[in-house]
Amino acid sequence: MNRREEKFLIPNDWCDPISKTLDKEYKVLEINGNRKFEYANLYFDTPDNICLNDHIRERKVKYKIRIRSYVNSNICFLEIKEKNVHGRSVKIRVKRTSEKWDSPLTDSEKLFLSERVPFASDLGPVLYIRYSRFTIAHLDRGERITFDTNLTYTSIQNEVYKPLQGLSIVELKQEETDRRSPLFVFLRNRPERTAPLGRIIKISKYVLGRLSADNRLPPRTYLSNLKVLKRANNAIK
Numbered sequence: 381m382n383r384r385e386e387k388f389l390i391p392n393d394w395c396d397p398i399s400k401t402l403d404k405e406y407k408v409l410e411i412n413g414n415r416k417f418e419y420a421n422l423y424f425d426t427p428d429n430i431c432l433n434d435h436i437r438e439r440k441v442k443y444k445i446r447i448r449s450y451v452n453s454n455i456c457f458l459e460i461k462e463k464n465v466h467g468r469s470v471k472i473r474v475k476r477t478s479e480k481w482d483s484p485l486t487d488s489e490k491l492f493l494s495e496r497v498p499f500a501s502d503l504g505p506v507l508y509i510r511y512s513r514f515t516i517a518h519l520d521r522g523e524r525i526t527f528d529t530n531l532t533y534t535s536i537q538n539e540v541y542k543p544l545q546g547l548s549i550v551e552l553k554q555e556e557t558d559r560r561s562p563l564f565v566f567l568r569n570r571p572e573r574t575a576p577l578g579r580i581i582k583i584s585k586y587v588l589g590r591l592s593a594d595n596r597l598p599p600r601t602y603l604s605n606l607k608v609l610k611r612a613n614n615a616i617k
Contacts, residue, residue, distance in 0.1 A: 382470050384557045386580050388550040388567065389609070391616045394578070395527050395548055399516060402562050406516040406525070411453065418451035419528075421509045422482045423586050426502040432597070435587045440465045443497055444586055448473075449481040456481040458489050460496050472496065482508075507589050508534040518562070523554040525563055533589035541592045543609065546616050549585065576612050583609070 390398075399408075408415055424445040425431045434442035442463045449456040459473040474492050476483075482505075485493075493500035514527040528549045533541040552563050567578040591597055591606065 382468060383553045383555060384467065385469050386552045386554075386557070387583055388552075388578060389576055389581055389583065389612045390548055390550055390567075390578055391572075392529060392546055392548050394570070395514070395529065395550075398525075398550075398563070398566055399514070399527075401566055402516060402525075405562055406518050409515040409517065414452055416512050416514050417453075419509075419511055419513055420449040420451055420481065422447040422505050423507045423509065423589075424503040425506045425590075426499050427504070429590075429597070430499050430502075432587060432590050435584050438582075440467075444584075445493065445497060445503060446586075447476065447482055458485070458492065460493065505536060507536070507586070507593060509585055509589055510534070511585075521554075521558070521561070523552065523558075523561060526551045526553070528585070531585065531589075533593055535593040539593065541589070543588060543592045545613070547612055549583065574615060576609075577615055 399406075409417075411417070423431075431443055431445065435444075440463075444459075444461040446459050446461070447456060448459055456476045456478075457473040458476055459471055461469060461471045463469055474489065476489070478486070490500070493503065497503070509531065511528045511531045514529075515524060517524045528551070531542065531544045531549070533543070535541075550563070552561060554561070567573060570578050573579070588609070
């Protein structure tokens with residue numbers, strides 16, 4: 381819940397070679413015989429998009445507020461993910477007991493947010509995100525690698541967007557940044573590695589979804605990331 385994160389864009393067909401190459405050193409997350417899990421998220425923001433704009437402007441302190449449902453296990457949480465001034469991602473969450481995973485927030489959940497998020501009273505739902513996730517972990521190194529595929533964004537108006545066709549987002553989560561991680565080694569040695577594929581990229585699934593779903597939102601400093609995404613899509617065609 382308190383870690384450093386690095387993200388990479390890779391073609392979908394790299395996922396299998398990575399997991400097979402790292403197989404001897406990493407453990408695969410498996411629950412009830414399943415290794416791929418469905419995630420459903422509902423993100424919140426204010427009417428003037430404080431969360432979105434803080435990420436776009438790359439503010440040192442920024443928040444993501446979401447309801448996350450682990451679809452396979454039917455468990456969901458209300459989560460606050462804060463990026464602090466030290467570059468660490470700190471996640472705090474409470475389990476939801478609502479009958480429907482994306483039911484309106486309860487009074488106790490609103491209190492939970494108000495005690496931790498300065499603009500909590502202005503928050504409202506803005507975007508749904510669903511994807512499949514495969515996770516491997518190196519227990520001795522204290523790191524996890526997640527592979528997110530089939531990202532699908534749905535606006536509150538029920539419009540569907542899929543800006544990452546053929547691409548996966550890989551996240552390396554570590555206690556402290558260590559470039560000797562086997563994932564870095566694999567990507568550096570990948571013959572097909574061409575920018576931006578297989579290189580560290582500052583990309584937020586939330587920001588990408590908001591900008592994809594609403595072209596009225598100004599990308600500002602995130603424009604370079606969108607250009608990188610376009611190059612990545614062109615690289616796999």
